[in-house]
Amino acid sequence: MFSLSLQVKLILSFVLVIFIPVVLFSWYTLNEESAKTMKELMKNNENVLEVEKINIENNIELMGWTAQLALSNREMNKYLQIQQTQDAAYVLHIKKVVVNSFQYFLYNNPRIANVRLFTDNLHVNEIWPVILQESRIQDKSWHDGVMRNSGMPWWEIQGDVGLTGLPSEPSSDEPFMTYLQEYKFPDNATHNGILEISMTVSNFFSRTFSAVQDTNSQLIIVARDGQLFSLKDSPVFGQHGAEELMNSVKLTSNADRQTVRFKVNGQSYLALQSYIPSIDVHLVNMVSLADTMKDINHSRVRYIVLISLLAAFLVLLSYSMQAMILRRLKALRESMQQVRSGNFNVELPAINGTDEVGELGYHYRRLILKINELIQEQAARQAAGKEAELRALKNQIDSHFLYNTLENVKALAEIEEQYLISDIMTSLGSMMRYSMEWNRDHVMLSDEIQQVENYVSIMNIRYDGRLDLRLSIAPECLKQESLKMSLQPTVENAIKHGMRRMHSSDGKLLLTISAAMRDQACVIEITDSGCGIPEEKVGLLNRMLRMEESAYQHARQSFVRKDNQDSNGIGLRNVDQRLVMSYGVEYGIRIESAEGSYTRVIMTLPYRVMGGGADIYD
Template structure:
């Protein structure tokens, strides 16, 4: 007994403390409980949200910086590609000169008159190319023909460059161009001083041969200074936190050395920390050198064998991110304190209105859907909740009534669907009976027509899916042309040119027939061919990731003004399209409003995207061509062909 009393005495304080906690909790008002819950439940998510937001802001800053500097890199790459095309174009002009080629291929010594003619006429035209394109620094032809006289600064001996390290590389290309970044004196060490550019140059080098295309004749050199070739890289107007760098195939680094990006680290040191890749797309790498953060956006230009790198210093960006974090944390703490005070004052009013809602919900729970909700005013969440709750009760009553009506309508729909199925099978069986009677009577043309018509009806009426194989669509239009040839006495000639890999191309069902209908309707109405036949050609080819389907005819064509309107109508908004149709009606062209092609184009856009669809080409009095572009996809489902 004493032990039990001792145990009871020892346990009594613990029980009393637990009871005291429950009593304290019970005595607290709901408003205080909500405040405490708010502090506990909201504070942790706010901290986590703040941490996520700060990191997201930092990521967005880096992302925005990456996007902006990526655009700078893309603009410079576009400039480079334009300069590459300019130098290639200049090379084509240089090698296409007949008089220059004749002089470079002479087989005997030239007299002074001939040399003077070359100097005054041919060489001067070369210099015209140079001066007509001020970005081109030099155009030179190095030849090993011993009968050719040097005419500075265009025609020179190849012996001047045979010891250059790049000479063998050019010869290995076997007539293909070779690009390299060289010092100007590397190309022609003993050239006149007025031609020296005193800066690196981008050089286009190409071997040219005699007419037999096997015997070496010389090397063409076209050069452009790096400041002209990489205009953005060496521009005096630069972002202080970024600088473009060019790395040649030999690993040489070229850039604007005065850029503030290179104050702490030179361009070579930064490039050594970066792993250059051969990816032509932009790649982004973030790294640190001696505690300083950098962002490098690189892209490889295979045509010239050079890497283009946009080196970005992140010092200013990181400093801005740090300041933003300090301000954001202070703002979050102030906001949290304000929300605690605001919730304390607002919850008394909210709880009163919530109590009225709770009583109404209890009645609804008991099955009384005719409950009248007491008026609860206000435009806040509680007032909005009351409004939606009232509408919910009304909607529930409506749904109960609709459900009863829907069950009756469902039975009726089942009967109607069964009737349609019976009617379809009756029609197919009737066509089959007519076909058999025609074969018995020896009317094989009628039998073939019934076969085509039955295939068409099965294909169009038994619509199990929106996508089919292209060969299904082709079979459908073959049936269609067979039927239409009865009307036009066999004057329709359908020709197919479809690559085998395109036969399984995924295509929208009933996408080809509208084009055939347009071709027959408008082509046969104003036929201009001598034999009176309308030739319709369907071709399909694969081009990289796309499948191009063309439906062309030799009909009357479409006037240019009307052709432009029809192409625009394919993608017009509905209101603008209706206006355009009215315009065609006023011009008495209401039979050519393109509604069938517009529907097909809209289906293609909805299925594959805006970059796919239909385009119309035509020449009045000659032809009309409808070009349908689809993404190349091989259809693996079951066929929809019905013979």
């Protein structure tokens, strides 16, 4: 990328910023449209499945109602239950009065094809086509199933319901859905016969065999024995038959709707199935996705063509516009090349305009003029610089002069046997050397402790020895890395406030400094035995440590007015900010206090050991 020209980079960035999002948006939109199309397709075919199920439920109800009507006819039941052979007159009476009226009443619905009562009562004479002997159907495959069902309805799809030996028996090439039910004598224990109600499958499954069909979907009926019933000339079966397609569908006995998508020889299909337990039949809506996928592919091609044309147009437009913009930049580049070779008297290009390029040309011209001015000033500045160096050498104060002076005062004090003054000079000299020799920001904790000891020694002169410093430093913390001059401001703050509100009987202030390891951190605690701080003020002080500057200044003024003090934790805030900048927000200081008892400042540092001039991080 760095070797490409700016114009090429701009075009590539244009493509990345505009073209790629357009492609991604188009891809997302196309997928959404495809998903929407598939969702609508599934919804429509689910509706077809539900409509057919409603038709089936209506036909089940119709045939069940017809069965109840047939078995509730008293004259018919009386005739089927006779215990002796009747004369011809009685049989003709049954034929004329009972069977004809029975037949007329039951056949008022044209969807019912047959209503037949098969009886094993040998005293009953057959009255075609309603009353027949059960021996005519005992060889049927479904007979044993009806008998095992003990009076409950049994549904069977039969290819032919005709019976041999009957006159004028209607023949049909169309299968029938038959309702079969055993009926018994009044004792409800003795078998009397079997009721059969038939309806053609085209009437029972009206949506499946409807002449008006969607060319992309077709319902398939799967019987108990696995036999398939459907419109064989449906366009869905144009390339693959129903049997071949059903081999890819695993039937389930779940009454909920199941959906499966599969391919056969590259052709996509969608199968929606539903099991109807009442008639033990699977209803499958087989949907061909050929037209749908073709439409989706056409949409995809249209999107690709449109995006390609748009990309080509945008690239040409971008190239033309950038060529006009970069023409002025090329003039600037040629001028800069001459300046680089050392020619500061180059003729500056006339680049006009108020845009960024025009502004760049204006500042470039000012830059060349400024460079020429600086070249002229540099010669005079070099002479003045030599003179300034000599003055600086003469006026420089050597810090060693101060150390030597303190050492001389210490020696004189010892000669005069003023040992207190000698000790003060020793502590003061150590403090000055420690604070003035600032070679690095981090020191060992032991160095900070030594500085505090020197400071307390000097402060004890002021307070007549009333300061009692006690140390409890764990050995592993002696070489702990610490920020230089982080402990002394904290101790100074403790002495200042602790001595101001002294409450001990002996007038002494006990200062305790402890350091220990806690969870991969070094925790340093500085505790004084002063009067402590009220709880609400402790909370305010802790919040002030991390406040924004404006909020801190406001809180500081409020704190000074309420407490009537000239100090408000500035030193502690500075130390906390240094610790946060050096180690992170999880480290720093925190204040604890019990009014009338103590005040404790807790400083938390990451455990880092210094040794040999290099840091060792644990």
